[in-house]
Every structure is written in structure tokens, then in C-alpha cells.
Amino acid sequence: xxxxxxxxxxxxxxxxxxxxxxxxxxxxxxxxxxxxxxxxxxxxxxxxxxxxxxxxxxxxxxxxxxxxxxxxxxxxxxxxxxxxxxxxxxxxxxxxxxxxxxxxxxxxxxxxxxxxxxxxxxxxxxxxxxxxxxxxxxxxxxxxxxxxxxxxxxxxxxxxxxxxxxxxxxxxxxxxxxxxxxxxxxxxxxxxxxxxxxxxxxxxxxxxxxxxxxxxxxxxxxxxxxxxxxxxxxxxxxxxxxxxxxxxxxxxxxxxxxxxxxxxxxxxxxxxxxxxxxxxxxxxxxxxxxxxxxxxxxxxxxxxxxxxxxxxxxxxxxxxxxxxxxxxxxxxxxxxxxxxxxxxxxxxxxxxxxxxxxxxxxxxxxxxxxxxxxxxxxxxxxxxxxxxxxxxxxxxxxxxxxxxxxxxxxxxxxxxxxxxxxxxxxxxxxxxxxxxxxxxxxxxxxxxxxxxxxxxxxxxxxxxxxxxxxxxxxxxxxxxxxxxxxxxxxxxxxxxxxxxxxxxxxxxxxxxxxxxxxxxxxxxxxxxxxxxxxxxxxxxxxxxxxxxxxxxxxxxxxxxxxxxxxxxxxxxxxxxxxxxxxxxxxxxxxxxxxxxxxxxxxxxxxxxxxxxxxxxxxxxxxxxxxxxxxxxxxxxxxxxxxxxxxxxxxxxxxxxxxxxxxxxxxxxxxxxxxxxxxxxxxxxxxxxxxxxxxxxxxxxxxxxxxxxxxxxxxxxxxxxxxxxxxxxxxxxxxxxxxxxxxxxxxxxxxxxxxxxxxxxxx
Numbered sequence: 210x211x212x213x214x215x216x217x218x219x220x221x222x223x224x225x226x227x228x229x230x231x232x233x234x235x236x237x238x239x240x241x242x243x244x245x246x247x248x249x250x251x252x253x254x255x256x257x258x259x260x261x262x263x264x265x266x267x268x269x270x271x272x273x274x275x276x277x278x279x280x281x282x283x284x285x286x287x288x289x290x291x292x293x294x295x296x297x298x299x300x301x302x303x304x305x306x307x308x309x310x311x312x313x314x315x316x317x318x319x320x321x322x323x324x325x326x327x328x329x330x331x332x333x334x335x336x337x338x339x340x341x342x343x344x345x346x347x348x349x350x351x352x353x354x355x356x357x358x359x360x361x362x363x364x365x366x367x368x369x370x371x372x373x374x375x376x377x378x379x380x381x382x383x384x385x386x387x388x389x390x391x392x393x394x395x396x397x398x399x400x401x402x403x404x405x406x407x408x409x410x411x412x413x414x415x416x417x418x419x420x421x422x423x424x425x426x427x428x429x430x431x432x433x434x435x436x437x438x439x440x441x442x443x444x445x446x447x448x449x450x451x452x453x454x455x456x457x458x459x460x461x462x463x464x465x466x467x468x469x470x471x472x473x474x475x476x477x478x479x480x481x482x483x484x485x486x487x488x489x490x491x492x493x494x495x496x497x498x499x500x501x502x503x504x505x506x507x508x509x510x511x512x513x514x515x516x517x518x519x520x521x522x523x524x525x526x527x528x529x530x531x532x533x534x535x536x537x538x539x540x541x542x543x544x545x546x547x548x549x550x551x552x553x554x555x556x557x558x559x560x561x562x563x564x565x566x567x568x569x570x571x572x573x574x575x576x577x578x579x580x581x582x583x584x585x586x587x588x589x590x591x592x593x594x595x596x597x598x599x600x601x602x603x604x605x606x607x608x609x610x611x612x613x614x615x616x617x618x619x620x621x622x623x624x625x626x627x628x629x630x631x632x633x634x635x636x637x638x639x640x641x642x643x644x645x646x647x648x649x650x651x652x653x654x655x656x657x658x659x660x661x662x663x664x665x666x667x668x669x670x671x672x673x674x675x676x677x678x679x680x681x682x683x684x685x686x687x688x689x690x691x692x693x694x695x696x697x698x699x700x701x702x703x704x705x706x707x708x709x710x711x712x713x714x715x716x717x718x719x720x721x722x723x724x725x726x727x728x729x730x731x732x733x734x735x736x737x738x739x740x741x742x743x744x745x746x747x748x749x750x751x752x753x754x755x756x757x758x759x760x761x762x763x764x765x766x767x768x769x770x771x772x773x774x775x776x777x778x779x780x781x782x783x784x785x786x787x788x789x790x791x792x793x794x795x796x797x798x799x800x801x802x803x804x805x806x807x808x809x810x811x812x813x814x815x816x817x818x819x820x821x822x823x824x825x826x827x828x829x830x831x832x833x834x835x836x837x838x839x840x841x842x843x844x845x846x847x848x849x850x851x852x853x854x855x856x857x858x859x860x861x862x863x864x865x866x867x868x869x870x871x872x873x874x875x876x877x878x879x880x881x882x883x884x885x886x887x888x889x890x891x892x893x894x895x896x897x898x899x900x901x902x903x904x905x906x907x908x909x910x911x912x913x914x915x916x917x918x919x920x921x922x923x924x925x926x927x928x929x930x931x932x933x934x935x936x937x938x939x940x941x942x943x944x945x946x947x948x949x950x951x952x953x954x955x956x957x958x959x960x961x962x963x964x965x966x967x968x969x970x971x
Contacts, residue, residue: 240269244276251283259283274303278310290317308337315347319354327351342368342375349381358389376406380415392423410440414449421453429453441473444480451487463487478511485517498525512538516547523554531555546576553585562592562816580610587619594818594848596623612643614650621653633657648674652687659694667691682712689721698725709742716751723755727762735759750780757789766797784810784817795827803827818844822853834861852882852889860892869899887916891928898935906935926955930962942969 247262260283266276281296294317300310311330318327331351334344349364365382372378383398399419402412417432430453436446447470454463467484474480485504488497501518508514515534522531532555538548549572556565569586572579587602600623606616617640624633634657640650651670658667668691675684685708692701702725708718719742726735739756746752757772770793776786787810794803807824814820825840841858844851856879862872873896876889883889894909910932917925933948946969952962 236269240266240273240276243269244273244279247276247279247283251279251286256283256286260287272303274300274307277303278307281310281313285313290320293317306337308334308341311337312343312347316350319347319350322354324351324354340371342371342378345371346378346381349385353385353388358385361385362389374405376402376404376409376412379405380412383415383419387419395419408439410436410443410446413439414446417449417453421456426453426457442477442480444470444474444477444483447474447480448483451483455491460491478508478513481508482514482517489517489521494521494524497521516551519548519551520554523551523558526558528555528558544575546572546579546582549575550579550582550585553582553589557585557589557592560592562589565589566593578609580606580613580616583609584613584616584619587616591619592816594816594851597850599623607639611639614640614644614647617643618649618653625656628660630657630660633660646677648678648681648684651677652683655687655691659691662694664691664695680711682708682715682718685711686715686717686721689718689725693721693725693728696728698729701725713742713746714749716749716755719752720755723759727759732759732763736763748779750776750783750786753779754783754786754789757786757793761789761793761796764796766793769793770797781813784814784819787814788819788823791823791827800827800831816847818848818851818854821847822851822857825854825857829857829861834865837861850878850882852879852886855879856883856886856889856892859896863892863895863899869896872896873900885916885920887913887920887922887925887928890916891925891931894935895931898931898938903935903938907932907939910935924955926952926959926962929955930959930965933962933965937965937969945969 243262243266247259247266250256250259250262260280263276263280263283266273267280270276277296278300281293281300284290284293284296294314297310297314297317300307301314304310311333315327315330315334318324318330328351331347334341334347338344345364345368349361349368352358352361352364362382362385365378365385368375368378369382379398379402383395383402386392386395386398396419399412399416402409403416406412413432413436417429417436420426420429420432430450433446433450433453436443437450440446447466451463451466454460454466464484464487467487471481471484474483481504485497485500488494488500498518498521501514501521504511504514505518515538519531519534519538522528522534531551535548535551535555538545539552542548549568553565553569553572556562556568566586566589569582569589572582573586576582583602583606587599587606590596590599590602600620603616603620603623606613607620610616617636621633621636621640623629624636634654637650637654637657640647640653642650644650651674655667655670655674658664658670668688671684671688671691674687675681678684685704689701689705689708692698692704702722705718705721705725708715709722712718719739722738723735726732726738736756736759739752739759743749743752743756753772753776757769757776760766760769760772770790773786773790773793776783777790780786787806791803791806791810794800794806804824804827807820807827810817810820811824821840821844825837825844828834828837828840838858838861841854841861844854845858848854855875859872859875859879862868862875873893876893876896879886879889880893890909890913894906894913897903897906897909910928913925913928914932917923917928929948929952933945933952936942936945936948946966949962949966949969952959953966956962
């Protein structure tokens with residue numbers, strides 16, 4: 210080649226290269242290439258990769274409406290509805306007449322029950338394309354969300370009339386007819402949808418679910434298998450088939466099928482996790498943990514596998530392993546809300562409620578609608594004795610996720626402690642609604658019904674629970690509680706024994722037997738029942754606790770002390786036995802021993818308020834007021850609104866000339882927390898007396914005496930003496946003398962009363 214030819218060729222290549230570089234720098238070309246690349250990934254089902262490419266297009270041109278729309282659609286595929294909503298909203302901001310984006314936004318808002326916001330988009334759909342089947346479907350869903358089934362059905366029928374070939378219209382109509390309790394019409398439309406969409410997995414599954422809910426199990430099985438054949442790579446039909454097998458009690462068949470699924474869907478994370486998730490849902494935690502350990506080894510970069518494995522490690526109390534893996538996730542992303550929740554769970558199990566609260570609050574800052582975070586925060590606050598805030602968090606959890614039955618159960622426990630029968634009935638019903646095939650809700654509702662003396666309703670619910678879980682002792686325990694409430698004690702004992710036959714370690718069942726004997730004034734038989742069960746189950750701490758309680762009641766202090774020591778030896782965390790051991794030691798006159806027990810218990814259980822309260826009262830009885838005040842103040846540091854600690858500390862302060870305003874505030878707290886307590890009324894009256902508000906003091910002292918009489922308590926000389934002093938201050942000498950004379954009838958040696966009475970008579 211001549212030099213001239215070479216030069217010409219060089220310039221030609223240079224010119225082409227320049228054109229190519231120019232094109233690559235053209236933002237319109239670049240954004241379009243990213244969009245097309247995203248489309249290719251989306252079409253192959255590679256949604257994560259598609260998201261990256263669409264995002265790249267938006268980085269080139271933030272106003273690129275098509276990229277925003279496709280990004281929103283891809284987020285919908287991944288069920289990331291929050292991000293989808295953001296991108297689709299941006300789409301309609303840029304292109305206000307984008308019908309598909311308005312349609313998706315309307316459906317998202319309807320699904321989130323934000324119906325007022327949905328209306329704006331629905332109005333656009335109606336004005337833009339009033340005859341479109343999609344417009345009618347969206348309006349039908351809107352009316353259904355309002356509970357207006359008649360209007361919803363009309364819209365679905367219009368959608369079918371507009372395009373009779375669409376299976377989704379028939380499917381939506383069938384679902385509405387199910388809600389309207391028209392199963393025959395619904396079946397016809399399910400079948401029509403399946404006929405029109407022979408390759409549509411969703412409509413095939415819907416028909417299968419219809420068969421299953423109507424107990425047509427053979428047809429359901431055939432339908433689910435057909436759905437699997439339509440798309441062997443879709444995990445959803447396989448999951449539906451397994452749910453059917455489990456409903457039929459076919460655990461081994463389910464496990465075998467999921468092992469095959471793990472092989473068939475080895476490249477699909479949702480598919481290869483199904484076996485481990487099955488073990489977890491079935492309560493087989495050992496198998497679930499082993500399966501996820503294997504999965505994590507095979508897929509160490511799969512974040513969901515790692516997170517599920519961490520959750521299982523927490524449930525198995527392998528906390529160090531869980532924390533190590535979880536810290537790695539948080540090191541990579543400090544804002545990962547799930548990992549922050551796991552950290553909170555770990556700290557809860559490490560008995561670090563303050564640390565758990567910090568982690569869970571951080572999780573909620575990242576994801577305020579995380580129901581699981583609210584639930585565990587409720588548990589952590591409960592461990593800190595902040596019951597009001599704990600209950601608020603639990604209610605937030607069930608408000609966000611009504612199917613979170615663990616949170617419902619925790620609420621039920623609070624309602625039982627507060628004797629909130631109406632609240633318990635509502636919570637039990639919510640549990641039944643969320644988990645109708647679990648016994649818990651029926652048993653909890655029975656507790657409320659027993660309290661309301663609706664005994665036949667309670668018996669029906671208990672029988673339902675026993676039918677659901679015939680191997681469980683719990684329904685028998687609750688039936689025993691029912692018979693006990695009906696004062697049918699021999700029958701109660703018989704039913705409680707049936708519970709023990711099913712679960713030899715049921716403390717509730719043994720306690721029921723013993724309480725039934727005690728109600729019949731047969732304390733020796735109660736003790737014998739405890740000893741008989743201990744002979745069968747000698748390592749049950751709760752059984753020794755019950756035996757010690759009965760022996761204490763019989764005033765067999767040495768026997769009671771030995772039983773409580775054994776209970777504590779078997780379970781050092783048995784705080785009830787520790788408390789009662791100190792009470793026995795006090796009754797035996799071993800005050801120093803009792804105080805030593807309380808001090809050791811405080812060291813082992815630093816957040817258990819009962820130990821501080823009882824130690825404080827014991828110090829107070831020994832006139833060691835500084836030590837008593839320290840115990841009560843520590844209890845208040847843990848639980849600032851504790852009424853008993855507030856009452857006792859306030860009374861000591863008033864006796865010793867402490868700050869009256871502080872004592873008054875604590876006495877008011879005690880009175881609010883213990884409105885039926887004569888002692889709290891007396892303490893508040895004494896605080897008013899020292900403040901010089903004598904009429905209010907008189908009112909409180911009279912209230913204290915009224916409450917004592919109402920509660921059947923012994924007449925309290927101290928309250929009468931306080932009332933006498935208040936009468937004296939208000940120049941009611943006759944009433945003061947009457948009260949002082951009454952004090953001396955109760956306590957003839959009361960020197961203070963004698964002195965005051967002498968002064969009044971002189």
C-alpha cells in the first residue's frame with residue numbers, strides 16, 4: 210500500500226472512530242441503550258440486572274419517563290411495592306397522561322387501602338379510557354375494597370363485556386362471588402378463567418385453591434399438578450401443592466416433593482429455599498437449621514439464605530454464630546433493617562433489653578412499618594417493665610400485621626394480667642381469624658368466656674381446640690379451669706389428670722389439681738398430688754415450687770424451704786421459688802437469711818422488681834429505713850411508675866421528714882396505680898396532712914378505712930390515728946377523740962394515741 214493510501218485509510222478509520230465516540234457521548238443514545246439492555250434483562254426474568262440498567266438510564270436523564278415506568282414495573286415484579294410506587298408516581302409527573310402508570314398506581318393504592326388517593330387515578334382512567342377492561346377491573350377492585358360487592362360485580366361484568374377473552378376478568382368476578390357466598394357461580398367463572406388462560410399459572414392455581422377450600426382435594430391436587438406442569442420453573446404452584454399435602458397430613462410426601470423441587474430449581478433461590486422453609490414452618494427447627502447451614506455453604510453470597518440462617522441460629526440459641534454472621538451484614542450495610550431486628554432479637558435472648566431496644570428502634574427508623582420490629586420492641590420494653598409502651602408496640606405490630614399471632618399472644622397475656630376480659634376476647638378473635646386451624650385463639654377466647662360465665666361457649670371453644678390438636682395437654686388444662694370455675698372440683702381434677710397423662714411436665718395441670726383440692730379444704734391431698742407427680746418427673750422445678758407453696762400454706766416451713774431450695778437447684782431462674790424461699794425464711798424468723806436470699810437474687814436477676822420490693826419491706830420491718838429506701842428507689846429506677854415502690858418510699862419519706870412535695874407526687878402515683886389499696890389512700894392522705902391540706906387528708910383517710918372494710922381487711926389503728934390528727938387540725942375535737950379511743954381499742958398500748966387523747970381532754 211502506498212503512503213497516500215495508508216494515510217487515507219487512517220483518516221477513514223479515525224473519522225469512523227470519531228463518529229462512534231460522538232455517538233457514545235450522546236446522552237439520548239446512551240440512555241436508550243441502557244433502556245434496551247434493561248428490557249432484555251427483564252424479558253429473561255433477570256429483574257435485578259434490569260433494575261441496574263433502568264437506573265443507569267435515569268442517571269443519564271432523570272426525566273426519562275419510560276425508564277421510570279419500566280423501573281416501576283420491574284419493582285412490581287419483585288413485589289417491592291414502595292419503590293414501584295415512587296417510580297410510577299414520577300412517571301405520571303413527567304407524563305401526566307400515561308394510562309398504564311395511572312392504572313398501576315390505582316391498583317397499588319387500592320391494595321394499600323388508601324382509597325381516597327386511589328380515586329384520583331381512577332378518575333383519570335375513567336376519563337381517559339372509559340371502556341377499557343382495565344378501567345372496569347380497577348373500579349371493581351376499588352368497590353370491593355369499600356365492601357360494595359354489588360357495584361364491584363357490575364364493574365367486573367363490564368370488563369368481561371368489553372373483552373370476553375381475558376381470563377383475569379373472570380378470575381376477579383369469581384373471587385367476588387366467593388365473598389358474596391355464591392360458590393356455584395364462582396366455580397363457573399374460575400373454570401372459564403382457566404379455560405381462557407390455559408398457560409396462566411395464577412388462574413390455574415385459583416381454581417385449585419377453590420377446590421381445596423371446598424374439600425375437593427383430589428381435584429385440587431390434579432389442578433396444582435397441572436399448574437406445576439405449565440411452568441415447572443415457577444415455585445408458586447409447587448408451594449400450593451405442598452400446602453395441600455400438609456393440609457392432608459402428608460408430611461413425608463411433602464418433604465420428598467420439596468427435595469425434588471430443590472433439585473429441579475437449583476438455580477432459583479425461592480425454589481431451593483423451599484425445603485428449609487418447610488422444615489421451619491413445620492416446627493422442625495433442627496432440620497431447618499441443618500438445611501440452611503447446607504444452603505449457606507452452597508450459596509454464601511445469597512443474602513436471603515444468610516438472613517434465614519441467622520434467624521434459625523437465634524431460635525436455636527446459637528447466639529454467637531448468629532451475631533457473627535449478622536455483624537457482617539451490618540458491616541456491609543448499617544441501615545439493613547432486618548439485620549437490626551436480628552441484633553435486637555439476639556440481645557433480647559442475651560438478657561440485654563436496653564441493647565435490644567436500641568437496635569429495634571434503629572430498625573424502625575429505617576423501616577417504620579416493620580411489624581416484627583414493633584413486636585420484638587414490645588417484648589424488650591416488657592422486660593424493662595415498661596408495660597404501657599410495651600403494649601403500644603405490640604398493638605402497632607398487630608395493626609401492621611394482623612397475622613403476626615406471636616404479637617397477638619403477647620397482647621393476650623397482658624390482657625389476662627389486667628383482667629381485661631373484653632380486650633382478651635377481641636384479641637382471641639383476631640388470632641382465630643388469622644390462624645383458624647390453630648388451637649390458641651379458641652383457648653384464649655375460652656378464658657374470656659369463663660370470666661364472663663359463658664360456660665357453654667367456653668366448653669365449645671375448648672372442644673374445638675382439642676379437635677385441632679388432640680395430642681396437646683392445653684385443652685384439658687383449660688377444661689379443668691372451666692370445671693373449677695363451675696365448682697365441679699372432682700371433675701376438674703379428673704380433666705387435669707388427663708392433661709398430665711398427655712404432658713407429664715405440665716405445671717399448669719398439676720397446679721389445677723392442687724388448687725381443686727385446696728378449694729375443697731383438702732390441703733394434704735394437694736401435697737400428696739405434688740409428691741406423686743414429682744416421683745414421676747423429678748427434674749421439674751415448677752413441681753417443687755408448687756409443693757413448697759402448699760407446705761408453706763400448711764406452715765411446714767422446713768419442708769417448704771427444702772422444696773424451694775430444690776426448685777432453685779433445678780432452675781436458678783425460678784424467681785417465684787426464690788421469692789417464696791425468702792418469705793419462708795422470714796416466717797421462720799431468719800430475717801438475715803431472707804435478706805441474704807434477696808440480695809443474691811438481686812445480683813442474679815438485677816431487673817426483677819419483686820426482689821427489691823420484698824427486700825425493702827423486710828428492711829422496713831427491721832427499721833433499717835436507709836436500706837429500705839435504697840431498695841424502693843432502685844425499683845423505681847427500673848420501673849418509674851411502680852405503685853408499690855412509690856407508696857412505700859413516699860411513706861418512709863413522710864415519716865422521716867423528707868421532701869413532702871416529692872413524697873406527695875409519689876403518693877399520687879401509687880394511688881393511681883393501686884386505686885383499691887387502703888395503704889395507698891392512707892399514704893396520700895398523710896402527704897396531704899403534711900402539706901396542710903387537711904380536708905383532703907380527711908377524705909383520703911376515710912377512703913382508706915372504707916377500702917379496708919370493703920376488702921375484708923383488719924381495722925388499721927394507724928389510719929384511725931392519722932384521721933384523728935387531721936380532725937384535730939380542723940378543730941373537730943369530738944371526732945378526733947372518737948378516733949383516738951378507737952385506736953386504743955385496737956391497740957391498747959399505743960403511746961402516741963394516749964398522749965394525743967390526754968392533750969385533748971386537758
